Amino acid sequence: MGLKDKLNLSNKDDKTKQDKEGKPIISNIDSSKEVKKSSLGMILFALVIGFIVGAIVWTIFRFSIVLTDLIWGTAFNVANFYWLPLIICAIVGLCIGLFTKYYGNNLHTIEEIVEIVQTKG
Numbered sequence: 656m657g658l659k660d661k662l663n664l665s666n667k668d669d670k671t672k673q674d675k676e677g678k679p680i681i682s683n684i685d686s687s688k689e690v691k692k693s694s695l696g697m698i699l700f701a702l703v704i705g706f707i708v709g710a711i712v713w714t715i716f717r718f719s720i721v722l723t724d725l726i727w728g729t730a731f732n733v734a735n736f737y738w739l740p741l742i743i744c745a746i747v748g749l750c751i752g753l754f755t756k757y758y759g760n761n762l763h764t765i766e767e768i769v770e771i772v773q774t775k776g
Contacts, residue, residue, distance in 0.1 A: 731739050763771075 726743065727740070
């Protein structure tokens with residue numbers, strides 16, 4: 656005689672049914688409503704996150720287009736100086752070179768990353 660029999664509990668009171676071995680059986684009727692609710696919730700969540708990420712990416716691309724037009728379009732026409740692209744590229748290249756000199760090359764190859772992951776987990 657088990658604890659359920661002593662307390663007069665029957666399987667009708669349980670939400671989950673059990674098979675012959677005592678393992679719970681999930682009812683398809685109860686779980687289908689929950690699956691529909693969770694599926695709808697997941698779809699709404701994906702739509703909201705997709706909209707937010709899309710808006711952020713669109714904003715970054717738009718900013719990039721405006722900045723490119725400002726540098727290569729407006730500044731080039733105002734200065735009316737055909738050597739301007741060469742000067743801008745030289746200045747940016749110098750900045751990148753100085754940054755690399757003082758801070759070093761922080762980029763790792765894929766082999767280095769795999770080795771770090773294998774050793775440190």
